[in-house]
Amino acid sequence: xxxxxxxxxxxxxxxxxxxxxxxxxxxxxxxxxxxxxxxxxxxxxxxxxxxxxxxxxxxxxxxxxxxxxxxxxxxxxxxxxxxxxxxxxxxxxxxxxxxxxxxxxxxxxxxxxxxxxxxxxxxxxxxxxxxxxxxxxxxxxxxxxxxxxxxxxxxxxxxxxxxxxxxxxxxxxxxxxxxxxxxxxxxxxxxxxxxxxxxxxxxxxxxxxxxxxxxxxxxxxxxxxxxxxxxxxxxxxxxxxxxxxxxxxxxxxxxxxxxxxxxxxxxxxxxxxxxxxxxxxxxxxxxxxxxxxxxxxxxxxxxxxxxxxxxxxxxxxxxxxxxxxxxxxxxxxxxxxxxxxxxxxxxxxxxxxxxxxxxxxxxxxxxxxxxxxxxxxxxxxxxxxxxxxxxxxxxxxxxxxxxxxxxxxxxxxxxxxxxxxxxxxxxxxxxxxxxxxxxxxxxxxxxxxxxxxxxxxxxxxxxxxxxxxxxxxxxxxxxxxxxxxxxxxxxxxxxxxxxxxxxxxxxxxxxxxxxxxxxxxxxxxxxxxxxxxxxxxxxxxxxxxxxxxxxxxxxxxxxxxxxxxxxxxxxxxxxxxxxxxxxxxxxxxxxxxxxxxxxxxxxx
Numbered sequence: 001x002x003x004x005x006x007x008x009x010x011x012x013x014x015x016x017x018x019x020x021x022x023x024x025x026x027x028x029x030x031x032x033x034x035x036x037x038x039x040x041x042x043x044x045x046x047x048x049x050x051x052x053x054x055x056x057x058x059x060x061x062x063x064x065x066x067x068x069x070x071x072x073x074x075x076x077x078x079x080x081x082x083x084x085x086x087x088x089x090x091x092x093x094x095x096x097x098x099x100x101x102x103x104x105x106x107x108x109x110x111x112x113x114x115x116x117x118x119x120x121x122x123x124x125x126x127x128x129x130x131x132x133x134x135x136x137x138x139x140x141x142x143x144x145x146x147x148x149x150x151x152x153x154x155x156x157x158x159x160x161x162x163x164x165x166x167x168x169x170x171x172x173x174x175x176x177x178x179x180x181x182x183x184x185x186x187x188x189x190x191x192x193x194x195x196x197x198x199x200x201x202x203x204x205x206x207x208x209x210x211x212x213x214x215x216x217x218x219x220x221x222x223x224x225x226x227x228x229x230x231x232x233x234x235x236x237x238x239x240x241x242x243x244x245x246x247x248x249x250x251x252x253x254x255x256x257x258x259x260x261x262x263x264x265x266x267x268x269x270x271x272x273x274x275x276x277x278x279x280x281x282x283x284x285x286x287x288x289x290x291x292x293x294x295x296x297x298x299x300x301x302x303x304x305x306x307x308x309x310x311x312x313x314x315x316x317x318x319x320x321x322x323x324x325x326x327x328x329x330x331x332x333x334x335x336x337x338x339x340x341x342x343x344x345x346x347x348x349x350x351x352x353x354x355x356x357x358x359x360x361x362x363x364x365x366x367x368x369x370x371x372x373x374x375x376x377x378x379x380x381x382x383x384x385x386x387x388x389x390x391x392x393x394x395x396x397x398x399x400x401x402x403x404x405x406x407x408x409x410x411x412x413x414x415x416x417x418x419x420x421x422x423x424x425x426x427x428x429x430x431x432x433x434x435x436x437x438x439x440x441x442x443x444x445x446x447x448x449x450x451x452x453x454x455x456x457x458x459x460x461x462x463x464x465x466x467x468x469x470x471x472x473x474x475x476x477x478x479x480x481x482x483x484x485x486x487x488x489x490x491x492x493x494x495x496x497x498x499x500x501x502x503x504x505x506x507x508x509x510x511x512x513x514x515x516x517x518x519x520x521x522x523x524x525x526x527x528x529x530x531x532x533x534x535x536x537x538x539x540x541x542x543x544x545x546x547x548x549x550x551x552x553x554x555x556x557x558x559x560x561x562x563x564x565x566x567x568x569x570x571x572x573x574x575x576x577x578x579x580x581x582x583x584x585x586x587x588x589x590x591x592x593x594x595x596x597x598x599x600x601x602x603x604x
Contacts, residue, residue, distance in 0.1 A: 007155065014154050017119045021149055024112050024119075041127035041150055044074045047095040054132060055100075055140045063134035073142060074129040075100065076150060078179060079120055089117060090141075093128065097182040097223040101141040102128050113147045123153025170222070171584050171592055183221025220585075225578045228347050229586055232574050233300060235346035236320055239339055245296040245322060250285035252278060252302070258552065259283030259491070261544040262305040265315075278304035283491065283565065284552045286323050287520060290563050291555050298322035300570065311582040312512050314590050318570040327564035328493075328519040329503045333480055336507055336515060336566065337365050340478065340573070347577050354579050355476075355510045362478055362509070362576075369483045370463070373471040379439040382446075383407055393500075394459035401449035408447050411435075438473070445469045456540070460485025460500060475508035484518075490530040490546050492518035509576050517566030524556035 002008040018036055025035020045053075050073055054061050061071075077095035087106040092099045106114040108130075120126065129146040158180055170177040237247065255274070257264035259281030267276050282299050289297050303319045324331070344351045344362045351363040368376065371391045378385050384407045390400040412430040427447075431440040449462050463485050475481070482505035486494060492502035504518035521527050530546075531553070537545035574586040584590040 010156055011154050014121060014152060017121070018152050018154075021116060021119055021152070024116050025149070027112060035149070037151060038148070041076045041148060042074065043076050043127065044072070047075055047077055047093060047100045048098045050075060050100060050132075051098055060140060061132075061134075066132050066134065071132045072130070073132065074127065074146075075142065076125065076127040078153075079122055079124045079126060080179075082120060082122065084118055087114070091117075091120075093126070094179065094182070097221075097227075101135075101139055102130070102144050103133075103135075103141050104128075104144045104147065108143065108145055109147050116149055117147060120149075121153060121156075123155075123157045125150040125153075168592065171590055172595075174222075174588055177222050178226075179223075181220055181222040183224055222585075225574075225580060225586060226588060228578050229570075229574045231347045232343055232570065232577060235343040236300065236339070236570075238346070239342050240296075240298045240322060243296070245298045245324075246294055248286070248289060248294070248297050248299055249301065250279075250282045250289075250299060252304075254279045256547050256549045258546055258549050260303075260305070261488075261546065262307060263544055265304050265306050280305050281319070281567065282321050283567070284549060286321055287560060287563065287565065288552065288555045290323050290325055291558055291560050295325035295561075296323070309591060311584075312572065314571065314583050314587055316591065317583070317587075319567050320570055321565065321567045323520070323563055323565040325561045325563050328562065329482070329505055329517055329564055332517045332564040332566050333367070333482070333505060336480070336517065336568075337478075339568070340507075340509075343573070344577060353576055355576055356579075356581060358476055358510075360477060360509060360576065365478045365480060367480045367482065370467050370471075370481055370485075371483070373475075373479075373481055374463075374467050377471040377474045379436070379442050379470075381435045381439040382443055391459075391463055394453060397459045397462065398450055398453050401446065401453070404443075404446050405450060408443055442466075442470050458485070458487035460487030464488045472508065472513075473511050476511050477509070479508045480505050481508065489518065490534050491521055491527075493521045494526075512572065513569075514572045514576070515566055515568040517564065520560065520563040520565050522556060522560035522563065524553050527556055528553050 002011065022032045022035045026032065028035075054071060075093060075095070077093035077100075079091055080094045080099060081092035083090050089104050091102050091104065093102055104114065104117050109117070127148040127150055128142060128144045129148075130142045130144040132140055133143050134140050158176065170181070240247070253267070253269070253276045255276060257277040257280045259279075260283070262280040264277035264280050267278065268274070269276055281303055282301065286297055286299060298320065299322075300318065300320050302316055304316050307313060307315060309315065324335075340362050341351055344353065351361060353360050353362060371388050374391075375386060375388070382404075384400075384404045386400050390396050408431075411434055412427075427444060431443055435443065445466055449466070452462055453459060464487075467481070471481070483495065483498075483501050484492070484504040484506075486492075486500050486502050489502040489504050492504040495501045495503055502518060504516075506513050506517075507515045521530070528548075531548045534546035535548060538547075571583050571586050574580070575583060578586060580586050
């Protein structure tokens with residue numbers, strides 16, 4: 001529990017204070033439990049309610065108004081600042097992410113209550129009853145007439161001047177992060193100099209009553225991020241509920257992890273002696289429901305993928321998936337724009353969101369086919385440029401790759417035999433002498449196409465890989481990328497005039513994918529053939545390729561109407577709407593590496 005000897009010693013000091021608080025309570029006729037950890041406090045207002053009614057308004061109430069019409073209130077919260085001098089003191093209580101100053105005088109609360117006040121530490125929970133007044137510096141404050149102890153913080157709050165700033169510690173101790181980083185730029189001051197009083201009977205402080213040191217950089221408003229996340233979910237449900245969609249829940253434990261290309265987490269059910277997986281997507285179950293006559297369904301729930309961790313990936317994440325019968329991917333493109341704009345307005349009141357220092361307008365969308373995007377963003381430093389024809393067939397792609405290889409090897413002054421033996425790192429070093437890092441990444445990917453084709457990889461998969469390197473980093477403003485290769489879309493319907501391409505789109509904001517949608521494949525024979533192709537990919541070593549799902553094929557046999565379906569990452573959408581750079585900033589308890597503590601022998 002303790003991270004240092006100092007922390008343990010401080011804990012013991014606070015235990016002693018808790019004992020003194022118990023003694024004060026016992027003198028008032030309370031049991032030790034009731035005095036130190038009472039089970040209730042009857043408040044009349046929350047701090048946000050009190051501020052909204054009397055402080056954070058266009059014309060806050062003045063002292064004369066409070067005198068003419070007294071406002072009594074009972075509030076509770078966590079002590080975030082305290083000052084004591086002589087027989088009076090000021091403190092800041094925090095609740096619901098907002099603070100209110102309280103003023104405590106010995107002659108107003110009594111000797112025992114003031115003794116209790118002097119035993120308080122930052123982080124303690126207290127209840128205070130009294131009336132509002134305005135100090136000489138213009139701060140609306142609660143003049144306390146009754147003080148009640150509610151709970152002691154036995155561990156000290158983080159650094160009193162800097163809050164909780166260690167990023168990894170913030171993730172590990174979110175329970176501290178949430179109340180320390182509420183967007184208040186004021187530094188916390190523990191038991192600092194008390195404010196001077198105008199006189200012994202005048203309850204007005206001087207200008208020093210509440211003047212903590214200011215932060216150079218305000219801490220992030222962590223609480224507000226998660227309040228907005230809840231608003232995102234609420235807005236999405238409102239959007240779909242008003243359009244006749246039915247919210248459903250589908251299995252988390254599945255026999256076949258389908259609906260996406262990802263590694264599942266494996267588990268075992270003992271009673272049935274059955275190997276199971278945590279689902280990677282709810283897609284195949286949701287489409288079974290459309291077969292069953294639920295024409296419009298949606299689900300907001302967790303997916304689990306046994307993959308790496310990054311600023312955009314967490315193994316456990318929240319996904320919205322929805323399906324609409326008698327619609328195709330063009331219908332969903334329009335719906336996607338409506339969804340994002342509606343949620344942005346509900347959450348932020350504007351479609352402008354700042355992400356990574358860039359203003360993103362969620363009301364202005366661009367549409368490009370995957371092939372158009374590759375050509376548009378192809379680095380100008382690379383003289384061999386693909387055309388639409390380059391992606392028409394595997395032969396065309398091989399021809400482009402051959403021409404590119406010849407140019408690239410001449411450019412970096414490497415012979416073909418030497419190039420075959422060079423690793424990626426060595427080739428990258430050679431390329432970076434002649435071109436930017438971005439162009440080097442594209443060139444290295446393009447230079448592998450011919451060899452990967454010769455090894456039997458589907459051309460569509462190579463085109464998709466090329467798109468990720470060439471175009472994805474540039475898709476900062478809202479962009480829909482449509483028409484994907486068949487090889488990477490085993491559940492999508494083929495384009496009638498281009499059988500190697502499917503009716504699928506992804507939308508990108510901030511440089512990464514936020515959603516994925518397509519016209520659903522509803523031909524059971526074709527779906528079986530696609531699954532068999534995926535099994536062949538698994539045999540080639542692709543452990544993320546789709547497994548055969550016989551029951552899903554059987555469900556299609558009963559008839560799936562023309563259907564459009566889409567998945568949207570809630571975490572990533574929340575990142576955009578809150579300006580959070582890492583997915584960990586929008587997940588309350590993200591997965592982290594365990595802390596490995598060295599034992600005494602290892603540290604010597």
